[in-house]
Amino acid sequence: MASVLVVSWRDTQHPEGGGSERYVERIAEGLVARGHQVTIRCPRHDNAPDREQVDGVDFIRRGNKYTVHLYAMLAVLFSRADVVIDVQNGLPFFSRLFTRATVVVVLHHLHRQQWYSWFGRRLGGVGWWIESRLAPVVYRRCRYVTVSEHTRSELATLGVTPERVSVVPNGLDPVTVQTSRRAPEPLLVAVSRLMPHKRLEHAIDAVALLRDRWPGLRLEIVGRGPWLETLREHAAERGVADHVLLHGWVDEQDKHEILARSWVHLCPSAKEGWGIVVMEAAARGVPTVAYRSAGGVCESVLDGRTGLLADDFGDFVAGVERLLSEADLRARMDEAGRAHASNYEWKRSVDAFEEIILGEQAQLQR
Structure with missing residues (x-):
């Protein structure tokens, strides 16, 4: 040894x-x-x-x-x-x-x-x-x-x-038993360290662009880091402070309860080696929208099967809107995501x- x-x-x-x-x-x-x-x-x-x-x-x-x-x-x-x-x-x-x-x-x-x-x-x-x-x-x-x-x-x-x-x-850690069910109104989630390169402003901007079509749309951001107040200010500047909830740090059980309620997981990071939370979301049947250029997410997200990869911000927002609009697609990705996550x-x-x-x-x- x-x-x-x-x-x-x-x-x-x-x-x-x-x-x-x-x-x-x-x-x-x-x-x-x-x-x-x-x-x-x-x-x-x-x-x-x-x-x-x-x-x-x-x-x-x-x-x-x-x-x-x-x-x-x-x-x-x-x-x-x-x-x-x-x-x-x-x-x-x-x-x-x-x-x-x-x-x-x-x-x-x-x-x-x-x-x-x-x-x-x-x-x-x-x-x-x-x-x-x-x-x-x-x-x-x-x-x-x-x-x-x-x-x-x-x-x-x-x-x-x-x-x-x-x-x-x-x-992946074993999937815990959760009490939450999918939210009746569209709910986006982003689980991440709150750092500049995670570009969570893109998630907030997506809400600002989509809220007119989806008045009940909400975004919950889970994580801690030095960018917390910057993100809070950004949500206020975009006029969506009442649509964005910044949880800060939560324990593992609460994190999985939030994931279980969510429709779509957002990962707008500029760089990821893999993205553990992408697989955690998939294990809960939640598809991810991420940037192709981020690198490792091209392997944790199976494009078109367990989530969508975007080439730019416009493509990112379009991917979010598509998943919100197409319940059948989300259902297929739910099943495929759980199967994909089971391999790890x-x-x-x-x-x-x-x-x-x-x-x-x-x-x-x-």
């Missing part, structure tokens, strides 16, 4: 934690269940203690979003772990430089849009250079794990050969991930 150290910029309890963090923790929990020892190093925050064990996984929280990389580097340097999992959400931890252990890189998608949208042309350009030019050199002998073939192809453009990239898709479970993902780390470890020891 292996001792595994995970370095990550967030965990699921972090105020800005999301699908990437859930992926890492589900894999970690699965590895522990198979007898491995797993520790996750991530930044300190107010939602959790500095040190705890959850489902057998040890969490050690040090530093903040600016210093977590320094603390993680020190942790790697003094660690006796057999395997280091370097979770790269834009900025790598450079763990390869501080250990002789097996290093596996986990990367959901590339972050070019996020670098420029958050930090502007100059500083964002530096960040993108680190991710796209420096990191591939530092990790040139390491195995990469990603969640979609799309990201695997993107990595190839940076010089990371496809042979070094394994695709291990997200699993965390056990398969953990099996594949465990095989990778044990294989890489054995290769290093030769």
